[in-house]
Amino acid sequence: MIELILATIIIPLAALITGFLIPGVERKVQARIQQRIGPPLLTPGFWAILKFFYKEKIKPNSPMPRLFHSLPIIGIFVMFFAVLFTTPEWWSLNALGTVVAVVGLLKVIEFLFMAIGSFSRSILSVSMPYADQIKGAVMKGDYRRFFEQQSVLRAFKMITVGSFPLYLAMFVPVVLVKSINFSDIVQFQGFDASFIYPGGLIDLMYLEKILSLKPILFTFPGMLAGFVFFVGYIMLLNEYPFSIEKAKSDVIEGPSLEYAAWARGGYYLMRESILFALSSVFITMFIGLPPTLNLPLLLVHCLLCLIMPILFSIVSAFSPIFTFKQIYPVSMGFTALGFLAMIVSLLAVM
Amino acid sequence: MGENARKDKAEVEVPVGLLHPAMLEPYRARFFVEDEVIVDCELTLDPYHKGIERIMEGMPVHKGLIITERICGICSHIHLWNGTRAVERGLKIKVPERADYIRVIMAELERLHSHLIYLAHATEVLGHETMCMRAFTLREDIMDLLYIISGNRVHYAVPILGGVRPRCDIDEYRLSELETRLAKLKIKIGDYANRVVNDSMIMSRIKGSGVLTKEEAIKYAAPGPTGRASGWGVDLRKKMKEYKNFDFNVIVLDDGDNKDRVVARALESIEAIKIIEQALESLPEGPISNRSFELKEMKFSTSYIEAPRGEIYDSLALDETGRIRNYQNRTPTLTALAAMEVACIGDQLTDGMLTMASCDPCLACTNRAIVVENGKERIFTEEDVKSLIRRGL
Numbered sequence: 001m002i003e004l005i006l007a008t009i010i011i012p013l014a015a016l017i018t019g020f021l022i023p024g025v026e027r028k029v030q031a032r033i034q035q036r037i038g039p040p041l042l043t044p045g046f047w048a049i050l051k052f053f054y055k056e057k058i059k060p061n062s063p064m065p066r067l068f069h070s071l072p073i074i075g076i077f078v079m080f081f082a083v084l085f086t087t088p089e090w091w092s093l094n095a096l097g098t099v100v101a102v103v104g105l106l107k108v109i110e111f112l113f114m115a116i117g118s119f120s121r122s123i124l125s126v127s128m129p130y131a132d133q134i135k136g137a138v139m140k141g142d143y144r145r146f147f148e149q150q151s152v153l154r155a156f157k158m159i160t161v162g163s164f165p166l167y168l169a170m171f172v173p174v175v176l177v178k179s180i181n182f183s184d185i186v187q188f189q190g191f192d193a194s195f196i197y198p199g200g201l202i203d204l205m206y207l208e209k210i211l212s213l214k215p216i217l218f219t220f221p222g223m224l225a226g227f228v229f230f231v232g233y234i235m236l237l238n239e240y241p242f243s244i245e246k247a248k249s250d251v252i253e254g255p256s257l258e259y260a261a262w263a264r265g266g267y268y269l270m271r272e273s274i275l276f277a278l279s280s281v282f283i284t285m286f287i288g289l290p291p292t293l294n295l296p297l298l299l300v301h302c303l304l305c306l307i308m309p310i311l312f313s314i315v316s317a318f319s320p321i322f323t324f325k326q327i328y329p330v331s332m333g334f335t336a337l338g339f340l341a342m343i344v345s346l347l348a349v350m
Numbered sequence: 351m352g353e354n355a356r357k358d359k360a361e362v363e364v365p366v367g368l369l370h371p372a373m374l375e376p377y378r379a380r381f382f383v384e385d386e387v388i389v390d391c392e393l394t395l396d397p398y399h400k401g402i403e404r405i406m407e408g409m410p411v412h413k414g415l416i417i418t419e420r421i422c423g424i425c426s427h428i429h430l431w432n433g434t435r436a437v438e439r440g441l442k443i444k445v446p447e448r449a450d451y452i453r454v455i456m457a458e459l460e461r462l463h464s465h466l467i468y469l470a471h472a473t474e475v476l477g478h479e480t481m482c483m484r485a486f487t488l489r490e491d492i493m494d495l496l497y498i499i500s501g502n503r504v505h506y507a508v509p510i511l512g513g514v515r516p517r518c519d520i521d522e523y524r525l526s527e528l529e530t531r532l533a534k535l536k537i538k539i540g541d542y543a544n545r546v547v548n549d550s551m552i553m554s555r556i557k558g559s560g561v562l563t564k565e566e567a568i569k570y571a572a573p574g575p576t577g578r579a580s581g582w583g584v585d586l587r588k589k590m591k592e593y594k595n596f597d598f599n600v601i602v603l604d605d606g607d608n609k610d611r612v613v614a615r616a617l618e619s620i621e622a623i624k625i626i627e628q629a630l631e632s633l634p635e636g637p638i639s640n641r642s643f644e645l646k647e648m649k650f651s652t653s654y655i656e657a658p659r660g661e662i663y664d665s666l667a668l669d670e671t672g673r674i675r676n677y678q679n680r681t682p683t684l685t686a687l688a689a690m691e692v693a694c695i696g697d698q699l700t701d702g703m704l705t706m707a708s709c710d711p712c713l714a715c716t717n718r719a720i721v722v723e724n725g726k727e728r729i730f731t732e733e734d735v736k737s738l739i740r741r742g743l
Contacts, residue, residue: 034483125365130378132365132394145362150699153385240477241551249372249475249703250364319551321477323698324386326554 003293007089011291011298012080015280018302019272020046025306026313033317045272052265060258061121068119068258072266075112078105079273086284087291091183098180099170102281106166106236109274110159113238113245117152117255124252151254154245157324158235161331162242166232168338172225173216173285175345182284189288190214206296210289217286221348224341226286231334233278234312237271241319242327249321279305360389364699368397372475372703375713377687381694381702388702391691395684395716406666406677411437411645412511414674418664419505421679422715424464425657426505427456429679429715432655432664434509440651440668441511443643447634449513450592452520455528455629456499456508458622462539463492464658465575465615465622468710469546472612475707476555481546488542491535498524513639520633529630536623543616556608560705562693563606570689573660573682576709577689579614580606586656595632596625606693608701611708645672659710660686681715 023045031038040047062068082105084090091097121127126144174180177188190213216222235242238254246254259267283304284290291301322330360382368376376397382390402421406414418433419426431453438445470485493503500506500518508518520528546552562572567580577584583602587593601617603610648668655662660682667675686709694705 030479034480035487036483124369128365128368128378130365130368130397132378132380142360143362145364147364150364243477244700247700248477249707250366250700252371317480319478320473320555321700322551323555323700325698326551 003089004092007087007293008084010293011083011087014291014298014302015080015083015273015276016269018305019269019276020049022272022275022306022309023268026309026316029310029313030317033314045268049265049268052268053262055261057262058260060260060263061123061127062119062258063121064119068116069263069266071112071116071119072259072263072270075109075270076266076273078108078112079270079277081105082277083280083291086182086281087293088183088186089293091181097182099174099182099185099285100180103167103170106163106278110155110163110236112270113255114152114155114159117148117155117245120148120255120258121146122148122257124257147251148255148257151245151251154251154324155255158238158242158245158327161328162235163232164331165228165334165338166236168335168342169225169229169232170281170285172221172338172341172345175342176216176219176221176349178349182290185216185285186288186290189216191288191290206294206300210297210300213288215287219348221341221345222286224337224344226282228334228338228341229282229286230308230311231330233282233308234315235331236278237274237312239312240316241322242330243321244323244327247321247323275309276305279308282308360384366703372707374471375711377711377713379703379706381699383699386698386700388694388697388699391694391702393687393691393706395687395713400714402679403677406674408673408675411668411672411674414677415511416507418679419507421681422712423504424467424712425460425659425715427453427460427508428655428657428662429664430507431457431509432653432657432662433666433677433679434511435655436651436653436664436666437511437648437668439653440648440666441643441646443512444640446513446637446640448636449509449638449640451629451633452499452514452518452638453509454592454596455520455626456496456506456518458626458629459492459496459499461622461658462535462619463489463496464710465619466492466539468615468658469542469612471710472556472608472704472707473546473552475704476552478552481542481549481552484542488535488538491531491538495528495531495535498527510639512641512643513637516638519638520630525630525633528626532623532626532630536620539616539619539623543613543619546616547613553609555701556612556704556708558605558607558609559697559701560608560611560690560693560708561606561696562689566692567606567689570692571685572689572709573685574656574658575601575614575618576611576660576682576686579603579610584661586654586661590655593625596628598625608704608708615710646670650676657682659683659712679715681712683709683711683713683716687711687716 020042024041024043027044028038028041059065060068082102085096085101095101125147173185177185217226238245256267280291283301287304289301291298361384364381364383366379366381367373368378378394380392381388402417406417415430415433418429421429466485466489470482473481473485496506497503499520500508508514562580564581567577567582572580578601581602581604583600585600588600598621601614601621603614647670650665650667652665662682663680666677669675690706690709694702697705
């Protein structure tokens with residue numbers, strides 16, 4: 001029971017600290033590609049957020065401001081639970097330490113983006129104090145749509161087409177292991193009870209153990225699924241090239257336009273926790289190293305969690321924003337690749 | 351897709367602007383969309399104006415012409431050159447050949463500068479930050495060249511009546527610097543253009559979107575590279591006496607989409623370097639200005655010139671004391687954006703904003719408080735404008 005409580009406190013804390021670093025790493029990589037120095041490592045993820053918490057509080061232009069403000073906080077908790085579900089200490093709670101539970105939480109996050117956009121009415125489009133009709137225009141649209149509402153529609157489309165690759169990839173290890181439990185998935189890759197050592201001893205023994213793991217990522221279906229997961233990861237994060245929900249050229253920041261001061265800080269924290277949680281789920285499922293109370297292992301886990309953001313910032317630096325004209329075929333292509341990985345893993349276990 | 355796709359009614363209107371990160375300057379775009387596809391568009395371009403014509407009214411011509419540079423921060427030289435040119439034509443002032451060459455060199459450097467800002471802005475609207483940064487890095491080299499000749503990075507003040515300013519003469523040092531740096535720049539711009547054209551992700555966004563047919567380009571008088579990208583091969587430089595000694599190609603493309611508008615500017619940049627190289631190679635000896643002229647009353651004189659964005663028109667008269675009367679200026683953005691209103695129909699909403707940016711709009715030059723009533727032009731006074739604002743118009 002003590003281990004459960006300790007894990008519930010320490011692992012989200014580790015997620016938070018790693019999360020502070022991720023935006024800095026991401027920006028630094030992109031800046032180097034663009035032959036710039038880029039911001040200091042902690043500025044975008046930590047100092048910027050801290051700054052937001054000291055800014056003047058502004059009431060958002062929203063029909064339900066309190067709910068609107070609370071949504072990022074909900075998102076942060078949801079993502080912390082997604083990480084906790086993958087920890088060995090939580091596996092004892094029935095049905096929570098399963099892939100299905102994490103998929104459910106990720107679906108909540110996808111829905112959150114829609115909810116955030118639905119409760120926002122920024123001044124930058126319809127509410128702009130500019131009298132269109134007086135200029136002699138004929139009102140041809142039945143309905144005037146805010147940027148955020150346009151983003152919500154895009155978020156809805158992304159839920160239907162954009163999330164297939166990620167979830168398909170997540171179920172490839174499930175098929176290979178024939179179990180939806182994280183305990184079975186990590187055990188399949190060589191992680192056993194001897195790894196778990198509460199108290200945080202620093203010992204080279206752990207390095208040996210980590211090197212003895214047999215990750216699913218290094219199998220053929222695992223590699224395919226890992227690639228598909230990576231693309232799905234970028235899609236879920238709404239990052240370039242799949243950032244149509246917040247395309248700067250039309251809907252600017254999309255759903256989050258009205259977040260200011262501490263609420264914007266909260267929104268960025270939510271993004272950081274999603275970045276960490278998805279990376280953490282990937283490391284657990286495809287490398288076989290879950291976040292545990294064992295501090296050296298937790299440290300290695302957190303370091304491995306930086307790989308995905310580094311890779312996606314490289315992809316983002318070389319990509320324009322895709323419109324749905326490009327997103328549909330790309331998503332279908334990676335969905336097909338995900339199915340291929342699934343079929344190969346089915347053949348492997350038959 | 352063009353005008354045929356216009357409908358009487360759309361599902362939804364998505365208004366964009368006046369303030370928007372994809373709009374470098376304020377204008378209002380109302381997109382009428384069905385799902386994500388634009389079925390109609392309406393632009394309003396007049397939220398502000400500088401009142402350049404009003405400011406210049408009654409100013410001594412030397413002082414007044416310098417103000418024309420402030421019409422635009424990017425193509426400031428071409429505005430000053432055209433204003434100066436209009437007066438030189440009206441007063442029949444002979445300009446030394448060396449001065450014409452220096453004016454041409456500056457104009458072509460400015461074209462490079464403008465086209466690289468365009469490429470940076472277009473790639474930024476595409477969401478490709480890296481290519482945007484690279485275009486700005488390239489532009490820095492050109493800013494250095496402009497600085498070497500004029501001593502300024504933005505407002506160069508090179509032309510004066512009868513020639514160019516003495517500080518802008520191209521001596522041996524400047525000549526060798528320009529030649530060396532241009533040779534490197536030519537390779538860099540070529541590499542950049544190749545990188546853009548060979549990037550399948552960028553091409554998937556810009557190919558086939560924002561199509562403006564040749565007929566539409568002519569109908570809406572789409573100026574400069576915007577019209578030429580639609581197959582309308584008009585380039586005033588071919589008619590200008592200042593350019594008669596230079597061999598260059600007019601870049602005319604057929605598809606008329608966003609890709610062609612981007613490619614046209616990239617290719618024009620290479621042609622601009624060719625012109626500068628020729629000018630430097632055959633820079634004539636001799637004086638750089640002719641000061642033997644008399645300022646006197648001048649009837650209306652007009653001048654047209656090919657600016658980076660297209661055709662610029664200047665007209666003015668001088669009274670008997672050499673003060674400016676009825677200065678008028680028309681810039682290319684007005685017709686270019688009007689053409690884009692049609693070109694964006696059938697695009698995805700996100701591509702619609704790219705189409706707007708693809709004509710290289712410059713609102714600072716464009717907005718004029720001139721109305722035509724009953725066939726007579728009227729210049730708004732400050733009081734008129736205040737009165738209109740009070741009435742909410």
